[in-house]
Amino acid sequence: MITRFTDIINGLKDFDRKFTNGELVSKMLRSLSKDWNSLRMLIDNIKDVNTYPLEELYGTLMTYELNNTKTKEKTRRNKEKMKEPPKWKIVLKSTNDEGSSNTNMSDEELDDLVLLVKK
Template sequence: MKQDEPIVDMITCFTDIINGLRRFDRKFTNGELVSKMHRSLSEDWNSLRMLIENTKDVNTYPLEEIYGTCMTYELNNAKTKKKTRRSTEEMKEPPKRQIVLKSTNDEGSSNANMSDEELDDLVLLVKKWRGF
């Protein structure tokens, strides 16, 4: 199994290989198929592999049930990775800066005394900080 390969692709490939070998009259026991399936899983699947090996009898464990268990594990693992990735990205994101402008109410200062260039610069500054 390749790293980050979907389990459905791996199962399809595994089934194709087994069916091809069966055409040459090669017979497999259930235990052999389950063992081969386990060995073909990548390192990302070690926890599931160990769980199955320690809790189930490999010789009697149906291959279809392993397929279902692997698909369920992949779905749950993908959700966990997505949550972890999102929280990691949020932690890396720098905090947003905010600017507060002090308002003065002096009689001598009014917008009427500002030139058009100064007003344009002020508008651009406010737009930049507000994200427009």
């Protein structure tokens, strides 16, 4: 965005259009999307736009974007984790009766148990 803004301003300078620093800072702030409203309002209220250096504004915008990107990525990862189904753990009680057999279990129940253990 900064490169594009600079290209447009340089193109206008070729047509003998001169801009003050305050005009450039104001134009840059107005061109920001709604996602940047909080930063725009902060700069408007705290800094004097007419004396705020354009290079410092560029640095502020880049820093804000980096921090905002990290925050959005962290939020996205947290949402994905919340969407994952819970990982259920099954605990089976083990008994070791010598001499007993699995005759009290049907073949169908044994097959289900084998499938459960394989999972």
